[in-house]
Amino acid sequence: MALQPASLSRRRFLQTASAAGLLAALPLRAAQPAPAAPDAPASARRARNVIFLVADGMSAGAFTLADLYRRHLCGRRCHWAARLETGGLHNGLMDTASASSLVTDSAAASSAWGGGHRVANGSINLAADGTAIEPLLVKARRAGKAIGLVTSARLTHATPAGFLANVDSRASEDVIAVQFLERGLDVGLGGGLKHFSPKRRVDHRDITKEFSAAGHSIVLDRAALLAAPPGDERLLGLFADDHLPYRLDHRADPALSATVPTLSEMTTAALARLSARPAGFVLQVEGGRVDHAAHNNDAAALMLEMLDFDDAVAAALAFQQQNPDTLVVITADHGTADPGLIGNGHADTGLAQIASFRSSFERMAATLGTEPTLIELHEHLVAGTGLPLTIEEVAPVLAAMSGHGTATYKPDRGAAPTLAAVLESYLAIGWTSTDHTADFVGFTAIGPGAEAFPPLVRNDAVHNHLLVALGIGR
Numbered sequence: 001m002a003l004q005p006a007s008l009s010r011r012r013f014l015q016t017a018s019a020a021g022l023l024a025a026l027p028l029r030a031a032q033p034a035p036a037a038p039d040a041p042a043s044a045r046r047a048r049n050v051i052f053l054v055a056d057g058m059s060a061g062a063f064t065l066a067d068l069y070r071r072h073l074c075g076r077r078c079h080w081a082a083r084l085e086t087g088g089l090h091n092g093l094m095d096t097a098s099a100s101s102l103v104t105d106s107a108a109a110s111s112a113w114g115g116g117h118r119v120a121n122g123s124i125n126l127a128a129d130g131t132a133i134e135p136l137l138v139k140a141r142r143a144g145k146a147i148g149l150v151t152s153a154r155l156t157h158a159t160p161a162g163f164l165a166n167v168d169s170r171a172s173e174d175v176i177a178v179q180f181l182e183r184g185l186d187v188g189l190g191g192g193l194k195h196f197s198p199k200r201r202v203d204h205r206d207i208t209k210e211f212s213a214a215g216h217s218i219v220l221d222r223a224a225l226l227a228a229p230p231g232d233e234r235l236l237g238l239f240a241d242d243h244l245p246y247r248l249d250h251r252a253d254p255a256l257s258a259t260v261p262t263l264s265e266m267t268t269a270a271l272a273r274l275s276a277r278p279a280g281f282v283l284q285v286e287g288g289r290v291d292h293a294a295h296n297n298d299a300a301a302l303m304l305e306m307l308d309f310d311d312a313v314a315a316a317l318a319f320q321q322q323n324p325d326t327l328v329v330i331t332a333d334h335g336t337a338d339p340g341l342i343g344n345g346h347a348d349t350g351l352a353q354i355a356s357f358r359s360s361f362e363r364m365a366a367t368l369g370t371e372p373t374l375i376e377l378h379e380h381l382v383a384g385t386g387l388p389l390t391i392e393e394v395a396p397v398l399a400a401m402s403g404h405g406t407a408t409y410k411p412d413r414g415a416a417p418t419l420a421a422v423l424e425s426y427l428a429i430g431w432t433s434t435d436h437t438a439d440f441v442g443f444t445a446i447g448p449g450a451e452a453f454p455p456l457v458r459n460d461a462v463h464n465h466l467l468v469a470l471g472i473g474r
C-alpha cells in the first residue's frame with residue numbers, strides 16, 4: 001500500500017523500512033555528520049529549494065574536456081564554466097572517500113550527501129552496525145517539501161537511491177522502487193522501467209500502477225512528458241527499460257530522440273511541477289551515464305553525456321536566477337578513469353573528430369556478431385567511429401577481444417581500453433584506467449547557504465550544510 005506523503009513520519013519511515021525487511025528492528029539513527037557544519041546565523045537567508053546536480057564519475061578532466069568541446073562546437077564555454085567565470089558563488093573541491101575505501105562508489109557517495117555518514121561501498125544509507133540512516137528526502141518530505149529525482153540512468157540506480165532509500169545492496173533495485181513509492185517521491189524521471197514492471201519484478205508487483213493510484217501521472221516517452229499538463233504535480237516518467245540510451249547513439253538511431261527526453265527536458269519538467277508546491281522542494285538531477293562512458297574509455301559518448309548534463313545545469317541556473325531563494329549545487333561523486341587531453345600532437349584537432357562518431361562503444365558491441373573476423377571488425381569500427389582506421393590499428397582490438405567469448409568493449413573483460421588506446425592517436429584523449437578514482441572533484445554552490453561550504457568539503461559534511469540551508473532539523 002502506498003503511503004500518503006504527508007503521513008511519512010519518522011515512526012512510519014521506520015515501520016516502512018522494517019516491513020521491507022531492511023532494518024531488522026534496528027534503531028533509526030539521526031544523521032550526525034562529521035565534521036558538523038556550523039549552524040546558520042539567525043540572519044542568514046534560508047533556501048526554500050535545493051537543486052543538487054551530480055555528474056556521476058565526472059573527474060576534473062571530464063569537465064575540462066566538456067568545456068573545450070562546447071567551445072569547439074559553439075564558440076562559447078559550457079554553462080557551468082561560464083557561470084564560474086562570473087563569480088558571486090562558492091566554488092571549491094570535495095573529498096570523496098567512503099567508509100570502506102579511499103575510492104568510493106556511487107552508492108556510498110550519494111549516501112554521504114543523502115544521509116550525512118560515510119558508508120561502505122555498495123550500500124545505501126546503512127551504517128556499519130546495520131543502523132538505517134534517515135535520508136535527506138525523507139527529512140525534506142517531513143518538513144513539507146516536495147521531493148524529486150531525475151536521472152539518465154535507471155531511476156532506482158545508486159545515486160538517486162542515496163537521497164531516498166535504505167538498502168544493504170545497491171543491486172536491490174526492486175526494493176528501492178517500492179521505497180520511492182512508500183516514501184512519497186513526487187517527481188521521478190529516468191530509465192529503469194523494469195524495476196517497476198510486474199513482468200520483470202521478482203514479486204510481480206505493478207509499481208507504476210501503484211504510483212498511479214497514489215496520484216501520479218505516468219509517462220513513458222518524450223512526447224507524453226512534454227504534453228503532460230503542468231498542473232499534474234506528481235509525475236513518474238520511465239523512458240527505457242534499463243538506463244537511457246547514450247545521447248551519442250541518437251545519431252545512429254534518430255527515432256530515439258522522439259522517445260527519450262534529454263536530461264534538460266526532464267529537469268525542466270520536474271522544476272515546473274515541484275516549484276508549484278507551497279513549501280519548496282529538494283530535487284536531485286544526475287547525469288548518470290557520464291560514469292558509464294568513462295568506465296568504457298569511450299570519449300565520444302562521454303562528451304555528449306557531459307553536454308547533456310551541462311544543458312541541465314543551464315536549466316537549473318536559469319531557474320535559480322528567477323528564484324533566488326534556491327540553492328543550486330553542482331558536483332560529482334568521484335572521478336572515473338580520469339580522461340585528459342594530452343599533448344600528442346593532435347590536441348588541437350582531436351575533439352573535432354568526435355563529430356564523425358555514430359555509435360557508442362556499447363552500441364558497437366551490441367551490433368557486432370560474436371567472433372568476428374578482422375575484416376568484419378575493421379568495417380564495423382570504421383562505420384561506428386567514422387575514422388579511417390587501418391587494419392593494423394584494429395588488429396590489437398581483435399586480439400584483446402579474443403578469449404572473452406563475446407564481442408564486447410566493456411572494461412576489464414573486453415577491448416575497450418585497447419580501442420581507446422587506438423583512438424588516442426586521433427582524439428588525443430588518454431585515460432588512467434577503467435575504474436573510479438580518489439580524485440577531489442569540483443564543488444560549486446549558488447544561492448542561500450552557498451557561502452557556508454568550506455573550500456574543501458568532505459562528502460559527508462554536505463548533508464548537514466543542506467539541512468542548515470533549508471532550515472530543516474537533523
Ligand SMILES: [Zn+2]
Pocket residue numbers: 057106291292295336436
Ligand atoms: Zn562507476
